[in-house]
Amino acid sequence: MCDWNNDHRLDLITGERLGYFTVFLRTDSGTLTNAGRIQAHGADIMTSNNSWPTICDWNRDGRKDLLVGQEGIGQPCNVYVYLNEGTDSLSIFGDSTPVLHSGTPFNDYRCVPVLEDLDRDGRRDLVLGEWYSSVRFYQNVGTDTNPAFTNFVNLVQPDPDSFLNGNPPRVNFTDWDGDGDMDMITCDYYGSVFLRRNITATGVEQTMNDGRGTLNVGPTIVCRVLNLQSATCNLQSEITLLDAAGRTVMALKSGANDVSRLSPGVYFVRAVSREPSAVSCHKVVVQR
Ligand SMILES: [Ca+2]
Ligand SMILES: [Ca+2]
Numbered sequence: 086m087c088d089w090n091n092d093h094r095l096d097l098i099t100g101e102r103l104g105y106f107t108v109f110l111r112t113d114s115g116t117l118t119n120a121g122r123i124q125a126h127g128a129d130i131m132t133s134n135n136s137w138p139t140i141c142d143w144n145r146d147g148r149k150d151l152l153v154g155q156e157g158i159g160q161p162c163n164v165y166v167y168l169n170e171g172t173d174s175l176s177i178f179g180d181s182t183p184v185l186h187s188g189t190p191f192n193d194y195r196c197v198p199v200l201e202d203l204d205r206d207g208r209r210d211l212v213l214g215e216w217y218s219s220v221r222f223y224q225n226v227g228t229d230t231n232p233a234f235t236n237f238v239n240l241v242q243p244d245p246d247s248f249l250n251g252n253p254p255r256v257n258f259t260d261w262d263g264d265g266d267m268d269m270i271t272c273d274y275y276g277s278v279f280l281r282r283n284i285t286a287t288g289v290e291q292t293m294n295d296g297r298g299t300l301n302v303g304p305t306i307v308c309r310v311l312n313l314q315s316a317t318c319n320l321q322s323e324i325t326l327l328d329a330a331g332r333t334v335m336a337l338k339s340g341a342n343d344v345s346r347l348s349p350g351v352y353f354v355r356a357v358s359r360e361p362s363a364v365s366c367h368k369v370v371v372q373r
C-alpha cells in the first residue's frame with residue numbers, strides 16, 4: 086500500500102504470479118480502480134514470476150522508487166531497484182539496478198525485499214524474505230541515500246522440512262501493538278498469516294551526540310504543536326517527522342510546528358546533520 090499518485094488516498098500495488106505490477110488507485114468513494122501496470126521504458130515490467138513490489142524512496146531524492154523481488158530460478162539477479170526518473174506523483178522508470186550484498190547480486194529463490202530501518206540508526210535496512218521460510222536482516226552499512234549491505238542475520242530461521250514457519254514469506258512491517266517499534270507480519274503460500282512482535286527492549290535508540298544534545302530535551306508528549314529548540318535546528322540539519330512505519334510525514338522547522346492534523350500516535354523526530362555528520366531519532370507521542 087502507498088499513495089502512488091500523492092492524492093492523499095492510499096493505493097494498492099500488486100505483485101503477481103506472472104511477474105507484473107499493477108496499480109489500483111483509490112477513488113473518492115474509497116473503492117480501488119485498476120490504473121494499469123507499472124512500466125519501464127514504456128513497456129509493462131515483467132519480472133521472473135511471483136513479483137514483489139516495495140514502493141520506497143530508495144535514494145531519498147523525494148521521488149518514490151520501485152524495489153523489486155522475483156522468483157528468479159536461474160536468474161542472475163532477483164533483487165533490483167528502478168529509480169524514479171519522473172516526479173513523486175507521476176513515476177517514470179527506465180533501467181533497473183541490481184541491489185548487492187558484499188558486491189554480489191541476490192539470487193535467492195523467491196526474494197521479497199523490504200526497506201525498513203529496523204535497528205533505528207537512521208539508515209534503512211534490507212529485510213529479505215526468501216524460500217524455506219527464512220527472513221533475513223541485512224543491516225545497512227552504507228548511507229540512507231546509498232544503501233550498502235554485507236552480511237545477514239536470520240529474523241526467521243529457514244525451515245526446509247515442515248514449512249510451518251510460513252513458506253515462502255511475503256513480508257510487511259507495522260506497529261501492530263502500538264508500542265513504537267515495528268512488528269513483522271508475513272503470509273505464505275498456504276494462506277497462513279503470521280504476526281511476530283518486536284520484542285526489542287527499546288524501539289528507538291535515542292542518541293545524544295556531541296553538539297546535538299538539545300534534541301533530547303524536547304517534548305515527548307505533543308499536543309497540537311511540536312516545539313523544536315533553535316539549537317536543534319542549525320543550518321546544517323535536516324529535520325523531519327516520521328511516522329511509526331518510518332515514512333516522512335512532514336518537514337520540521339525551528340520553533341512551533343503545527344501537528345494538529347496528525348493522527349494521534351507514535352512519531353519520530355529525525356535529524357540529519359552534515360557537520361558533524363550524525364543522525365538522531367527522538368520518539369514523540371502525538372495526542373489530541
Ligand atoms: Ca493515492
Ligand atoms: Ca527516489
Ligand SMILES: [Ca+2]
Nearest residue numbers: 202206208210
Ligand atoms: Ca538501520
Ligand SMILES: [Ca+2]
Nearest residue numbers: 260262264266
Ligand atoms: Ca510494536
